[in-house]
Amino acid sequence: MSIGSASNHPTYHILSVLVQNRPGVLARVSGLFARRGYNIFSLAVAPTEDEAFSRITVVVDVESTPLEQVVKQLFKLIEVVKISELDPRRSVERELLLATVRVTSDNRGQVVELTNIFEGKILAVGVEAITVSLDGNPDKIDDFEELLRGYGIVELQRTGRVALPKLDREARLRAVKGKSV
Amino acid sequence: MKMTGAQALIKALEMEGTEVMFGLPGGCILPAYDPLLDSSIRHILVRHEQGAGHMAEGYAHVTGRPGVAMVTSGPAATNMVTPLCDAYMDSIPMVCITGQVSTSAIGTDAFQECDTVGITRSVTKHNELVMTAQDLPMAVRQAFHIATTGRPGPTLIDIPKDVLQNSMEWNWPTDAEVMDSLPGYRPTMKGHPRMIKEAARLILESERPILYVGGGVLKARAAEALRELAELTQIHVVTTLMARGAFPDSHPLCLGMPGMHGTASATTAMQKSDLLIALGARFDDRITGKVSEFAQEAKIIHVDIDPAEQGKVRRPDVPIVGDCRLVIEEIVKAIRDLLAGGAVQADTSMWKSRISGWREQFPLSYEPSEPGEALKPQFCLEALRDSAPEDTILISGVGQHQMWSSQYWRFEKPYTWVNSGGLGTMGFSVPAAIGAKVGRPDATVWAIDGDGCFQMTAQELVTASTERIPVKVAILNNSYLGMVRQWQEMFYEERYSEVYLSPDTPDFVKWAEAMGCVGIRVDSPEEVQPAIDKANSIDDRPVVVDFRVAASEKVFPMVPAGFGNDDLLLPPAQMARKEFLR
Numbered sequence: 001m002s003i004g005s006a007s008n009h010p011t012y013h014i015l016s017v018l019v020q021n022r023p024g025v026l027a028r029v030s031g032l033f034a035r036r037g038y039n040i041f042s043l044a045v046a047p048t049e050d051e052a053f054s055r056i057t058v059v060v061d062v063e064s065t066p067l068e069q070v071v072k073q074l075f076k077l078i079e080v081v082k083i084s085e086l087d088p089r090r091s092v093e094r095e096l097l098l099a100t101v102r103v104t105s106d107n108r109g110q111v112v113e114l115t116n117i118f119e120g121k122i123l124a125v126g127v128e129a130i131t132v133s134l135d136g137n138p139d140k141i142d143d144f145e146e147l148l149r150g151y152g153i154v155e156l157q158r159t160g161r162v163a164l165p166k167l168d169r170e171a172r173l174r175a176v177k178g179k180s181v
Numbered sequence: 182m183k184m185t186g187a188q189a190l191i192k193a194l195e196m197e198g199t200e201v202m203f204g205l206p207g208g209c210i211l212p213a214y215d216p217l218l219d220s221s222i223r224h225i226l227v228r229h230e231q232g233a234g235h236m237a238e239g240y241a242h243v244t245g246r247p248g249v250a251m252v253t254s255g256p257a258a259t260n261m262v263t264p265l266c267d268a269y270m271d272s273i274p275m276v277c278i279t280g281q282v283s284t285s286a287i288g289t290d291a292f293q294e295c296d297t298v299g300i301t302r303s304v305t306k307h308n309e310l311v312m313t314a315q316d317l318p319m320a321v322r323q324a325f326h327i328a329t330t331g332r333p334g335p336t337l338i339d340i341p342k343d344v345l346q347n348s349m350e351w352n353w354p355t356d357a358e359v360m361d362s363l364p365g366y367r368p369t370m371k372g373h374p375r376m377i378k379e380a381a382r383l384i385l386e387s388e389r390p391i392l393y394v395g396g397g398v399l400k401a402r403a404a405e406a407l408r409e410l411a412e413l414t415q416i417h418v419v420t421t422l423m424a425r426g427a428f429p430d431s432h433p434l435c436l437g438m439p440g441m442h443g444t445a446s447a448t449t450a451m452q453k454s455d456l457l458i459a460l461g462a463r464f465d466d467r468i469t470g471k472v473s474e475f476a477q478e479a480k481i482i483h484v485d486i487d488p489a490e491q492g493k494v495r496r497p498d499v500p501i502v503g504d505c506r507l508v509i510e511e512i513v514k515a516i517r518d519l520l521a522g523g524a525v526q527a528d529t530s531m532w533k534s535r536i537s538g539w540r541e542q543f544p545l546s547y548e549p550s551e552p553g554e555a556l557k558p559q560f561c562l563e564a565l566r567d568s569a570p571e572d573t574i575l576i577s578g579v580g581q582h583q584m585w586s587s588q589y590w591r592f593e594k595p596y597t598w599v600n601s602g603g604l605g606t607m608g609f610s611v612p613a614a615i616g617a618k619v620g621r622p623d624a625t626v627w628a629i630d631g632d633g634c635f636q637m638t639a640q641e642l643v644t645a646s647t648e649r650i651p652v653k654v655a656i657l658n659n660s661y662l663g664m665v666r667q668w669q670e671m672f673y674e675e676r677y678s679e680v681y682l683s684p685d686t687p688d689f690v691k692w693a694e695a696m697g698c699v700g701i702r703v704d705s706p707e708e709v710q711p712a713i714d715k716a717n718s719i720d721d722r723p724v725v726v727d728f729r730v731a732a733s734e735k736v737f738p739m740v741p742a743g744f745g746n747d748d749l750l751l752p753p754a755q756m757a758r759k760e761f762l763r
Contacts, residue, residue, distance in 0.1 A: 020364065020365060024302070027302065028302060031303060069493060072489035072491075075488065075489070076306075078327060078363060078365055078366045
């Protein structure tokens, strides 16, 4: 991925989609984006507190008008129970990054220091490489990734963001009212 | 009670009220065909799976009940994709059962295996791969519930062979259990009271209102409510291709079909209106022409059960999500309340006189053939129409003959017109007519077809003959893919590319006879009436009439693709007075 962050894109949107936890649901959801030629920027799926349901957090890079139509089409999927569009300013977002970085005996200390500054973790240390992890706000992850690049990234994996509305102010549910569960 | 999955499937279909199904057996669905022998369900054995799908659609169109089709896995399932997509586009309730390879073989490229739920995902309202026999009754209940409620559409149940063979304990889920199993599916039926009041207010204020009626009015069984609204407010009605019959063509307020090949008065009335009351219509590109030039001065009231239709093409001033019948009834009530409270409807007399001027100046018309000239297709349609027994159901394929059918027939009752509107599926009419006749054996069913369409699915007439389903087919045979020819003539400088079929092959009469039908060929105007009379008198087998019609005839009016509706082309004889269309 050449682009560092979804946050740099004015057209990115975070949708939080509550679905029935059943086979094929993810294919239905992603299919609605694919058939319109929209790229999904990141995607995170896992069961909720109730195992009958899963929450899909999907970040897409789409203008607002076509997104409204996609959201309405998503609603038509029988297994979609609720959709919220989360305003980044009024939601908490987290993402996890794992990276293996090439190091030498000379600069290993720098990578360790950098990881500590970001409050990340050292997961494994080898002679020529080191594996670190960092969780946090996606912007912070972007910054960390950018700094690691200088050392030479061997492998990198990000989870894609998960998000929930902030507690202090009710997240603006710009998109729509949910269907009742 | 213990039974096999296959027995449970057939029993569940019976419990859902299935009287007839259309299908063709094969390897993976074999277990389901055995209990069918002991079932009350009539099975119609088709000659191609696509035919089963279109028959189910035709049946659903005229009865309002879901059409049921059952076929095997792999190629049978892929042959079903076209009818599923057709039903999806036109919101036809349909339940399709497909066989699948055994659960242990799924994903191994087994014989006749395909990813049916994957392939049909985007052409069904919902589909489901059932992995245990115990789940079959619930899957059937969900499929019927989803197909027939909200915005109707096709559903598919994919059943592996071993699931059909395995034993299960019979269970029949209650309505509440079905609802609980579908927490994300709650179609909105009742319109928002504030929006309904606002709609009533706008309707009374409008000086140039038009009722823009789409297929949703028929799906909601709302024809009577519509008539009440139109007569109460004296607002003219346009009925789209999918809504022909929702309002009687003979009614003084009916302007007929609008759009690309609509009547000049219907298309222009929408274009010049200040209020479009869209009822179960979806602002299709064939209606709007160039969207930015469509009805620019009109406010929009948009009633549709599908929230995704609101604002999809044109942003409504008053969006109302709900069932057309319930919402129209509420609007009528709200208007009566306003009138009782002293409100007065705006003066629409100027508007009405403009509309009657257009109707007078620009009726549908064609040049009758001179003696010795080829038959005109419109002439054949008029003769068919004037000889049709009451309650005749008209089915059409896709192309010029479809547009002429919609234009020249007179639809007086709902559910007497069946065609493929959204997907535009050539070959639709013969199988759809068979399905319609099965659903309405009391009614005369005429299929109007083109020679191009007919050659795509004609083999289903073998089904009709062997199953004793006496449909009638009129081929408007111009030896061309007529609509494509028309576009090549008008927009490709008469460079005809791959549109000429053949003047003598096939011999449609011999072909009809070979399929067990009566075949009649008509070349001249004098032969038209006797042929139609003969066809109408035959009730023990299908009839095919091969009308040899003029190849150069074009459908008018026409709004060329990409143009605004003000740029419609009238029949040549009317073009000189086009300035009156304002």
